[in-house]
Amino acid sequence: MKLFKHLSLILISFLVVNCKQNTEKKVSEVSVQNEAKTDTKDFKTWAMTPPMGWNSWDCYGPTVREDEVKANADYMAEHLKDFGWEYVVVDIRWFVENTKRHGYNQKDPIYVMDEYGRYLPAQNRFPSATKEDGFKALADYIHNKGLKFGIHIMRGIPKEAVENKLPIKGTDGITADQIYTTENQCKWLKDNYTIVADKPGAQEYYNSIFELYAEWGVDFIKIDDLSAPIYHEKEVELIRNAIDNSGRAIVLSTSPGATPFDAAEHVSEHANMWRMVNDVWDSWDHLDHLFDVSKAWYPYIGGGTWPDCDMIPLGRLSIRGERGDDRMSKLTNDEQYTLMTLFSIFRSPLFFGGDLPSNDEFTLSLLTNKDVLKMHAESIDTQPLFYKENSIAITSKHKDSGDTYLALFNISDEDTLDVEVNLSGLNLNGNITITNLWTGEKLGVFNNTFSQNLKPHASGLYKLETAE
Incomplete structure (x- = not known):
C-alpha cells in the first residue's frame, strides 16, 4: 500500500512537471508568434521615407509573368538595392489566365480564385504559385534578395464570387451576394463590384483577403479605383482596418488619381501614399500637368504618408504595355532630369516603370545618384519658392x-x-x-x-x- 502511494505521488509529480513544461512551451511558442507579428498601431512608421521600387505596369501592363518579375528583382538586388530601392510590385490582373496587351480582356477572362472568392495567381503565368500558398514562393524569392514584395488589386469583391454566392471567410454563412452593389462600379475594368461598407460581412471579406496576403508575405499593396471619379471613403476605411488586423506591415498605396484635395485629411490618415494624378506617361504634357496639380499637396509631404506623382515612365516601356508599343522613353534627356528632379525634391514615392534589365547607363544614372537620393530620403520642409x-x-x-x-x-x-x-x-x-x-x-x-x-x-x- 505504501509502495502504491509512493508510486502515485511520483506519477502525479511527473504529470504536473510535464504539464508545466508543455504550458511553458506553448506560451513560448505564442510569444514567438506574437513577436513575428507586426505592431500595426501606427502604420505611418512603415514608410518613414518615401517608398522606392519597381512596378510592372508601364512595361508589361496586365500581362507580366513570373520570369519577368524575377529578372527585375535580380537587377534591383544587384544594381539598386544599395541605393534604397526595395519594393518589387506585380501590377494589375495577376489572377487572370488569358490577359492581353493594349487594354484588358473583358470579353472572356478566366479568373483564378479560391472557395472564399479571393483571387489567386494564374499558374500559367506564375508557375511557382499554388492554390495553397499563392504568391508565397515568389515573395520568398524576392525576400531572399533583401527586397520586399508587392501586388496590385482592385477595390471591391469579384463579380464571379457574387454570381456564385461564395461564402465569406470568417462569417457565419454570409455570402458574397449579400455585401455588394453595382453602384459606382469601376467604369474601365469590370472584374469587381462595390462593397457596401456597412453590410455584415463587408469588413470580414477585406479581412480575409489581407489575411491571405499576409500569409503570402506581401509587403506592399496598390489598390485601384479608390480615388476617382469619386473618393471611396468607406472602402478605404475597411482596407485600413483589414491591413491592421492582418498582423503584417503592408504599405498601402491608393490609385489612381486624381485624389480630390478635400479628401486630403482622410487619405493621409489611412494610406501611406496616394496618387495626385492619373497615369503619368512619357509625354511632356503629363509632367506639365503634374507641376500644376502638385501645388496643393506640399503640406501633406512627410511623416510616413506621401502624395504620389505616379510611376517613373523612363527606360524601356510598353514591352506589352497599355500605352503605345515597345520603346525607350520618349522624354528627352532634359525632360528626364526634370521629371526626376521634381519627383525627388517633392519627395514622391519613386516607383520605376520601365523594364530594369533593359536600362542603359543614362537611365541607371538617374536612379543611383547618392546625393539626390539623400535629399529625397532626408530632407524636410519641402515648399514652393x-x-x-x-x-x-x-x-x-x-x-x-x-x-x-x-x-x-x-x-x-x-x-x-x-x-x-x-x-x-x-x-x-x-x-x-x-x-x-x-x-x-x-x-x-x-x-x-x-x-x-x-x-x-x-x-x-x-x-x-x-x-x-
Missing part, C-alpha cells in the same frame, strides 16, 4: 545639416530662360557655396542672387551651404 508662368522654384532643407536644396525648372515650350532666385528669400545671407547635385560640380560662391540659364523643359538641382 515660386510658381511663375514659365518657371518654378522648389526648396527644402536637410533634416540634420540644415543645408538648403533648390530645384529650378523652365517649363516653357520654346524659350530659354534665366531662372533667378533671391538668396535672402531662402534665409541665406553672406557667401553661399552652391553645388550641382546631379553632377557634383561646385558652381562657386554666391551672395544675394543665384541664376541659371535653362533650356525649354530643362531643370537644375542644387545644394546651398554657407561658405566657410
Whole structure:
C-alpha cells in the first residue's frame, strides 16, 4: 500500500512537471508568434521615407509573368538595392489566365480564385504559385534578395464570387451576394463590384483577403479605383482596418488619381501614399500637368504618408504595355532630369516603370545618384519658392545639416530662360557655396542672387551651404 502511494505521488509529480513544461512551451511558442507579428498601431512608421521600387505596369501592363518579375528583382538586388530601392510590385490582373496587351480582356477572362472568392495567381503565368500558398514562393524569392514584395488589386469583391454566392471567410454563412452593389462600379475594368461598407460581412471579406496576403508575405499593396471619379471613403476605411488586423506591415498605396484635395485629411490618415494624378506617361504634357496639380499637396509631404506623382515612365516601356508599343522613353534627356528632379525634391514615392534589365547607363544614372537620393530620403520642409508662368522654384532643407536644396525648372515650350532666385528669400545671407547635385560640380560662391540659364523643359538641382 505504501509502495502504491509512493508510486502515485511520483506519477502525479511527473504529470504536473510535464504539464508545466508543455504550458511553458506553448506560451513560448505564442510569444514567438506574437513577436513575428507586426505592431500595426501606427502604420505611418512603415514608410518613414518615401517608398522606392519597381512596378510592372508601364512595361508589361496586365500581362507580366513570373520570369519577368524575377529578372527585375535580380537587377534591383544587384544594381539598386544599395541605393534604397526595395519594393518589387506585380501590377494589375495577376489572377487572370488569358490577359492581353493594349487594354484588358473583358470579353472572356478566366479568373483564378479560391472557395472564399479571393483571387489567386494564374499558374500559367506564375508557375511557382499554388492554390495553397499563392504568391508565397515568389515573395520568398524576392525576400531572399533583401527586397520586399508587392501586388496590385482592385477595390471591391469579384463579380464571379457574387454570381456564385461564395461564402465569406470568417462569417457565419454570409455570402458574397449579400455585401455588394453595382453602384459606382469601376467604369474601365469590370472584374469587381462595390462593397457596401456597412453590410455584415463587408469588413470580414477585406479581412480575409489581407489575411491571405499576409500569409503570402506581401509587403506592399496598390489598390485601384479608390480615388476617382469619386473618393471611396468607406472602402478605404475597411482596407485600413483589414491591413491592421492582418498582423503584417503592408504599405498601402491608393490609385489612381486624381485624389480630390478635400479628401486630403482622410487619405493621409489611412494610406501611406496616394496618387495626385492619373497615369503619368512619357509625354511632356503629363509632367506639365503634374507641376500644376502638385501645388496643393506640399503640406501633406512627410511623416510616413506621401502624395504620389505616379510611376517613373523612363527606360524601356510598353514591352506589352497599355500605352503605345515597345520603346525607350520618349522624354528627352532634359525632360528626364526634370521629371526626376521634381519627383525627388517633392519627395514622391519613386516607383520605376520601365523594364530594369533593359536600362542603359543614362537611365541607371538617374536612379543611383547618392546625393539626390539623400535629399529625397532626408530632407524636410519641402515648399514652393515660386510658381511663375514659365518657371518654378522648389526648396527644402536637410533634416540634420540644415543645408538648403533648390530645384529650378523652365517649363516653357520654346524659350530659354534665366531662372533667378533671391538668396535672402531662402534665409541665406553672406557667401553661399552652391553645388550641382546631379553632377557634383561646385558652381562657386554666391551672395544675394543665384541664376541659371535653362533650356525649354530643362531643370537644375542644387545644394546651398554657407561658405566657410
